[in-house]
Amino acid sequence: MTQYLLLFVSAVLINNFVLTRFLGLCIFFGVSKSLNASIGMGMAVTSVMTLSSICSWAVYNLILVPLNLTFLSLVVLVLLIASFVQLLEMIIRKFAPALYDMWGIYLLLIATNCIILSVPLINIRSQYSFALSTVNAVGAGIGFGLALVLMASLREKLVLADVPKPLEGLGIAFIVAGCLSLAFLGFSGMITI
Amino acid sequence: MEFWKIFSKGLILENPILVLALSLCPALAVTSSISTALTMGLTVTFVITTNNVVVSLIRKLVNPKVRVPIYIISIATIVTVAGLLLQAYFPLLYKDLGIYLELVVVFAIILARAEVFASKNNVVRSFMDGFGMGCGFIIAMLIIGVIRELIGTGSLLGVNLLGASYPPALIMILPPGAFILIGYLVALFKLIVKYWEKRQKVREEAVS
Numbered sequence: 001m002t003q004y005l006l007l008f009v010s011a012v013l014i015n016n017f018v019l020t021r022f023l024g025l026c027i028f029f030g031v032s033k034s035l036n037a038s039i040g041m042g043m044a045v046t047s048v049m050t051l052s053s054i055c056s057w058a059v060y061n062l063i064l065v066p067l068n069l070t071f072l073s074l075v076v077l078v079l080l081i082a083s084f085v086q087l088l089e090m091i092i093r094k095f096a097p098a099l100y101d102m103w104g105i106y107l108l109l110i111a112t113n114c115i116i117l118s119v120p121l122i123n124i125r126s127q128y129s130f131a132l133s134t135v136n137a138v139g140a141g142i143g144f145g146l147a148l149v150l151m152a153s154l155r156e157k158l159v160l161a162d163v164p165k166p167l168e169g170l171g172i173a174f175i176v177a178g179c180l181s182l183a184f185l186g187f188s189g190m191i192t193i
Numbered sequence: 194m195e196f197w198k199i200f201s202k203g204l205i206l207e208n209p210i211l212v213l214a215l216s217l218c219p220a221l222a223v224t225s226s227i228s229t230a231l232t233m234g235l236t237v238t239f240v241i242t243t244n245n246v247v248v249s250l251i252r253k254l255v256n257p258k259v260r261v262p263i264y265i266i267s268i269a270t271i272v273t274v275a276g277l278l279l280q281a282y283f284p285l286l287y288k289d290l291g292i293y294l295e296l297v298v299v300f301a302i303i304l305a306r307a308e309v310f311a312s313k314n315n316v317v318r319s320f321m322d323g324f325g326m327g328c329g330f331i332i333a334m335l336i337i338g339v340i341r342e343l344i345g346t347g348s349l350l351g352v353n354l355l356g357a358s359y360p361p362a363l364i365m366i367l368p369p370g371a372f373i374l375i376g377y378l379v380a381l382f383k384l385i386v387k388y389w390e391k392r393q394k395v396r397e398e399a400v401s
Contacts, residue, residue, distance in 0.1 A: 020368045026301060029217075071277070075269040078298050082265065112265065112304070114218050114296045121292045166380040167293040174376030182369040 002018065004135050011139025014188055017115055019181040024115030029173055030147060031106075038152035042145025044106040046138065048088065049119055052081045053137035056120035057130055077120055085111040115144060137183040150180060196321045203325035210333035211382040215302040220337060221371040222293050227350055230338030231331070232286045236279070236294065238327025240271050241303050245323030247271075248311040255312075263309045265298070271343065272297045302326065340374060341365045 017023045024045070031041045056077055064070050089107045093100045110116055119140050121134035154176050163172050206212060210220045219237070223229045243286050251398065255263055276294055279287045297303070306326055311319040339349065345365035347355040364370045 022218045022368070022371070023296075025221070026215070027215040073274065074273050074276070074295055074298060075266060078265055078269045079262065082262065112299050118292055118296060121295055125292065155359045164380075166383045167376070171380035171383070172378045174372050174379060178369045178372030178376065181316055181372055182364075185367060185369060 007132060008135050008139040011136050012143040014190060016139050016143045016147055016184050018144055019184045023118050024113060024144060027113060032148055032151040032155055035152045035156055038148040042105045042148050045110060045144050046141025048085060049116055049141040050137045052084055052116055053119050053133055055080060055084055057133050077169055081116055082111050101181055199318055199321045200325035203329035206386060208329045208333055209326055211301045221289055224334055224337040224341055225366040226342050227338040229289045230334040233290060234331035236275050237297060237330050239275055240297055241306060241327045242320060242323035243271050244268050244303055245306055245311040245319040246316055248307040249316045249319035252312045259315055264304055268303055269298050280356040308324060332355055
């Protein structure tokens with residue numbers, strides 16, 4: 001049990017996917033302009049990440065490993081995740097239109113994104129079991145959501161600040177993210193896995 | 194002349210990292226030392242150039258409705274090849290790059306060049322475009338890598354340059370340093386591009 005808990009805390013705080021592993025930066029800077037969009041995106045990423053990690057685990061361990069095709073894993077995983085997200089979008093649009101109105105646009109944005117692809121790749125590299133990979137995916141998603149919400153709150157305040165002209169927009173966003181990352185650095189070394 | 198124009202626009206004015214702000218993950222993640230930054234830059238150049246050529250070759254055969262999945266398969270195959278080559282000949286660098294090497298697949302810049310340029314232009318032009326974008330990528334990676342390694346450790350490629358009395362600012366090789374440095378570099382490049390456009394305008398007015 002402690003193993004799962006440690007992995008979860010490590011994925012959320014210590015090895016935060018955005019702030020210490022630099023994954024999903026495009027979404028991170030693109031969406032963090034408004035708080036509402038960030039919450040929606042955080043939830044969409046967490047659920048897609050968990051489901052796609054489960055699919056990838058099944059395909060990798062039940063199909064690619066027995067057939068000795070692990071060198072194809074990259075091609076297969078990219079296609080699997082992209083088509084899986086498309087399928088998810090269709091299902092949600094059909095059966096839960098209200099949910100689709102809230103999340104629909106984010107789903108397409110994350111179809112081929114490094115943060116979604118990175119979780120299965122890390123699971124494969126670390127040879128996690130099924131339960132561990134799922135915990136890792138949930139933790140990664142929640143960590144991403146947390147960073148996104150924090151960043152959005154900061155940026156909403158930042159609109160009122162007087163920023164030097166060349167730093168406006170992306171420049172100041174990076175520096176704020178740096179400060180946020182500095183805060184998350186405080187967690188490092190708490191747990192070593 | 195025309196080829197030079199296609200090639201050179203990726204270097205500064207449309208620099209993939211610092212101006213277009215695409216594919217930022219590698220620019221931050223593997224630039225803590227020059228050797229990894231350069232390896233990553235060369236890999237991306239290889240992938241983007243090869244992929245541009247492939248996409249340009251098959252551009253008339255591909256049904257527009259399924260073009261994106263086809264581009265993705267092409268990119269994933271090329272990245273797999275690059276990964277296997279690195280693993281065979283430079284196993285240490287391969288280990289340093291970690292999962293970021295495999296994540297080259299989803300770099301927005303590669304898909305963007307295939308979609309915007311290679312699917313509409315002939316092979317030679319697409320090659321020059323991919324190569325130029327790749328070189329711009331290498332330049333940006335090297336700038337970031339040099340600054341981070343020099344300030345963060347006081348040495349470049351293991352050669353101590355700043356003397357023993359220099360206390361290394363460890364923050365620069367840790368994640369926060371990368372974010373803050375890129376923030377300032379983006380601002381600097383914004384100034385450069387603005388200045389360049391102003392000069393271009395003045396020049397055009399002088400001609401007419």
